[in-house]
Amino acid sequence: MKQQQDKKRMYLHGECMIAEIDALPEGLKHRDDKDSIMIAESETVGNEHRIKVKEGVEFFEDAHGILYMRNTVPTEVYCLHEARHDTIELPEGIWQIDKAKEYDYLSSNIIQVRD
Amino acid sequence: MADIYIINSENPKDIALELQQLDSKNNYVVLNSKSPKAILMELEELKTNRRIHAELKRKTDEAEKEKRIKPWRDFLYQKAFEPNKLSNKEIENLCLEFYEKFILTNNRRLKNYPKAPNINIIEELKWWFPNKLWEPAPRGGYRCLVGRYLNKIDKEIRTEIPYYRPYGLPYQDPLPRRYGALINRNNNFGGIIQYGKEYERLYYINFEGCRLSEESRIFWDWYQKTFDVIAMYYGKDTNTCHVIKKPDEWKIEDNYTKMYYRYGEKERFFFERIEVPKWLYVTPAEELNPQDYLLLQNADVKAEFVRKIGVDRLVVFGTVVDTYENYPDNEMWAKSEYKIIDMHEIIPSRRKRDLDGIDRGIAERFSYAPFLYMKNQTTGVYHLEGIHPRCKTLYDAIKMRYNGLNIKDYDIKDIK
Numbered sequence: 001m002k003q004q005q006d007k008k009r010m011y012l013h014g015e016c017m018i019a020e021i022d023a024l025p026e027g028l029k030h031r032d033d034k035d036s037i038m039i040a041e042s043e044t045v046g047n048e049h050r051i052k053v054k055e056g057v058e059f060f061e062d063a064h065g066i067l068y069m070r071n072t073v074p075t076e077v078y079c080l081h082e083a084r085h086d087t088i089e090l091p092e093g094i095w096q097i098d099k100a101k102e103y104d105y106l107s108s109n110i111i112q113v114r115d
Numbered sequence: 116m117a118d119i120y121i122i123n124s125e126n127p128k129d130i131a132l133e134l135q136q137l138d139s140k141n142n143y144v145v146l147n148s149k150s151p152k153a154i155l156m157e158l159e160e161l162k163t164n165r166r167i168h169a170e171l172k173r174k175t176d177e178a179e180k181e182k183r184i185k186p187w188r189d190f191l192y193q194k195a196f197e198p199n200k201l202s203n204k205e206i207e208n209l210c211l212e213f214y215e216k217f218i219l220t221n222n223r224r225l226k227n228y229p230k231a232p233n234i235n236i237i238e239e240l241k242w243w244f245p246n247k248l249w250e251p252a253p254r255g256g257y258r259c260l261v262g263r264y265l266n267k268i269d270k271e272i273r274t275e276i277p278y279y280r281p282y283g284l285p286y287q288d289p290l291p292r293r294y295g296a297l298i299n300r301n302n303n304f305g306g307i308i309q310y311g312k313e314y315e316r317l318y319y320i321n322f323e324g325c326r327l328s329e330e331s332r333i334f335w336d337w338y339q340k341t342f343d344v345i346a347m348y349y350g351k352d353t354n355t356c357h358v359i360k361k362p363d364e365w366k367i368e369d370n371y372t373k374m375y376y377r378y379g380e381k382e383r384f385f386f387e388r389i390e391v392p393k394w395l396y397v398t399p400a401e402e403l404n405p406q407d408y409l410l411l412q413n414a415d416v417k418a419e420f421v422r423k424i425g426v427d428r429l430v431v432f433g434t435v436v437d438t439y440e441n442y443p444d445n446e447m448w449a450k451s452e453y454k455i456i457d458m459h460e461i462i463p464s465r466r467k468r469d470l471d472g473i474d475r476g477i478a479e480r481f482s483y484a485p486f487l488y489m490k491n492q493t494t495g496v497y498h499l500e501g502i503h504p505r506c507k508t509l510y511d512a513i514k515m516r517y518n519g520l521n522i523k524d525y526d527i528k529d530i531k
Contacts, residue, residue, distance in 0.1 A: 007526040014491075015414065017517045019525060086493045086531045100516045103501035105462050105484055106409055110515070113500065114413050 009093065013077045014085045015100040015113040016040050016049045020093050024068055028060035031067075039067060039077070039097050047081040051090070051097075067097040118142050120158055187318045188287055194342050195289035195307050199361035201343050207234045209340055210347070210356040213305075216337060217260060224260065233355040238378040240345070240359065242296055242388065257304040257349035257356070264334040268316055268327060275325045284318060286311040291371040293387050298346050298359065305341030306359065386419045395420060405429050406461045408499070418496045426488075426497045433458040436485060437509050447527040448509065452490045455502070455512050459484040487512045492531055 008020040016039050031037065037059050040049040053059070056073035069075075071092055078087040100113045119134075119141050131143040201209075214231050218224045288311045290297055298308040319325045320335060327335055341347060345359035362376040373396065374385040384396035394407070395416070403424045411417045421429055433456035439448040462484040485506050486499045506512040513522045 008524060010520075010522075010525040010527045012517075012527060012530040014531070017520075019517070019520055085491070088529045088531050098518055100500075101518060102414075102487075102516065103503045104412075105481070105501055110503065 009091075011077065011088050011090060013049055013088055014040065014079070016077070017098050017100060018069075018077065018090060018095050019098070021068075021096050022094070024060060024070060024094060025062060028062055028068060031059040031061055033059060037067070040099055047079055049077065049079055049085070051075060051077045069095045069097060071095075118144055120144050183322075184284060184318065187314075187322045190321075191287055191307075191314055191317075192289045196365050197361070198363050198365075199343075201360070203236050203360075206236055206344060206358050206360060209305075209337075209344070210234050210358065212337060212340075213257065216333065217264075228354070230354055232349065233353065235355050235357045237357060237359045238362075238381070240297055240362070240365075240376055240383075256302075256351045257347075258302050261304040261338070264331065264338075265313075265316065268320070268331050268335065271327055271331055272316065272319045272325050276319055276323060284315050287314050291367060293371055294367060294374065299348075300346070303346040303348055305338065306344050306346035307342040307361075308346050386423075389415045389419050391416050391419055395423065400424055405432055409462065414498065414500065417500075418491075418498050421497055421499060426499075429458075429461075429499065430456055430488065432460040433486070436507065437512075439509070442509065445527075447530050450490075450492055451530050452488070452497075453509050453513070454488040455485045455506065455509060456488050456499070457483055458486050458499075485512065487516065 010020065011018040033053055036050040036052050038048045038050050041047075051057075051059075051069065052075045054073065054075065057069065057071040057075045060068040060070070062068070069090075071090065073092060075090050076087050077090055079085045101110050102113050103109075104111050128145055131145045135143045210232055211234075214228070218228050288295065290308065298306075300308060300310050303309070320327065321339075343361065345361055347359075348357045349355070350357065360378070362378050365374075365376040367374045372387060374387070375396065376383055382393065384391050384393055386396070392411075395403075395411075400423050403420070405424065405428060408417065408420055408424075408429060411420055436455040436457050438454045439445065439452060442448055459481040462481045481504070483504050485502050485504060487502050488497065488499050490497050500516070502512045503515050506515055510522050514520060
């Protein structure tokens with residue numbers, strides 16, 4: 001039980017990963033998006049993974065384009081095309097938001113998953 | 116008004132007459148038979164006959180309605196999918212004709228739109244053009260002007276045809292539900308693809324013969340010409356008419372699961388909303404080569420490949436290395452049905468490079484090529500995504516997939 005309590009939380013939404021971190025890294029740039037922020041985009045169908053922006057929810061970005069979120073109120077991660085992935089409610093916390101990788105056997109490289 | 120049956124062995128007609136005079140709201144019916152049982156049976160038969168008659172009338176009316184609206188429905192579907200027959204010049208003239216007839220002739224409108232529009236002809240069917248889903252459709256512009264003429268036409272139809280009710284006709288849409296969002300209907304001021312209720316005007320004018328005033332007729336004559344294009348939009352900020360031209364060939368087939376269209380030599384193929392390569396579209400499922408999976412880059416297209424070929428056919432070439440069943444405490448992995456499957460049987464050989472990085476033309480087969488097999492919990496579609504050959508367990512695979520995060524330090528709360 002104690003071991004479970006020590007574990008950080010993680011949510012997976014399609015190819016997006018939202019992982020809890022202890023603190024925001026230094027040198028981040030604040031993002032001022034309104035209503036919602038895009039965390040991943042589809043190449044083919046105009047779908048996007050988005051997180052709702054509201055009071056108590058802040059976003060930051062590092063030099064490599066990795067997003068971070070600090071929220072004191074719950075928010076939601078959802079798809080514009082709701083049929084693609086169900087909405088997940090994200091509780092309060094500090095999070096790193098990143099995208100999944102896969103291994104491409106033709107090029108022998110690790111590449112970002114393209115949706 | 117109710118039907119009241121008089122069953123009485125003594126002078127039922129006199130009773131009926133007397134009661135009818137006192138109570139004119141209801142209908143008093145005299146039944147001739149004297150035996151109560153016979154009377155009740157007769158009563159029941161009368162009610163049944165009435166029900167049968169009502170049902171027959173309803174079916175006759177429906178058949179009659181269907182006969183009347185069938186030409187209209189056939190026209191809509193035929194018009195939507197017919198090949199393009201307008202040149203670019205004719206499409207430009209269509210937009211300029213609107214400007215000349217309905218803006219230049221009105222001083223107030225001319226102040227708002229002093230210049231003739233630029234024309235942008237689009238040879239592509241794009242989902243939700245010209246806006247992405249989350250941006251509100253722009254208001255005003257030519258759509259507003261067209262709306263005024265159409266409202267006037269509605270009033271004239273109502274005057275001529277007393278039974279005209281908006282939404283009275285069955286809803287029609289040449290684009291089946293899955294493709295409903297293919298063309299943005301929020302702000303188009305012309306074209307054959309409209310909201311279903313817009314087609315009702317077409318029915319009453321062109322098929323019921325409703326007459327219009329001269330001004331409305333001039334507008335309607337122009338409006339009908341726009342049925343030779345897919346849709347027309349106006350961008351006020353750039354003073355541009357965007358017109359989606361009809362494809363040279365366009366079909367939605369296989370129970371609405373596949374779409375194909377062509378502009379000139381440029382063909383595009385879709386499984387519902389996902390654009391796929393031609394070979395995936397045309398090749399029958401049983402002739403697909405599992406190795407072709409590797410030719411695909413996009414995860415959605417890969418999923419369509421897996422869906423078409425059948426995940427069983429693909430996975431049968433593999434060997435399960437690790438599975439969610441080995442981690443009974445991990446509920447989230449069970450929901451996504453995570454497995455590592457070694458697919459080296461279908462992975463083609465790679466060119467081996469020497470220590471200087473030079474390709475010496477030697478091919479080397481993979482001895483181990485793991486893929487992460489998982490289920491999208493929302494859609495039920497299975498995905499196969501490559502993972503690095505050093506991954507031997509699900510922990511390794513998910514760590515690699517998520518940028519080296521040690522999954523054992525995390526409690527996965529939800530996967531969607």
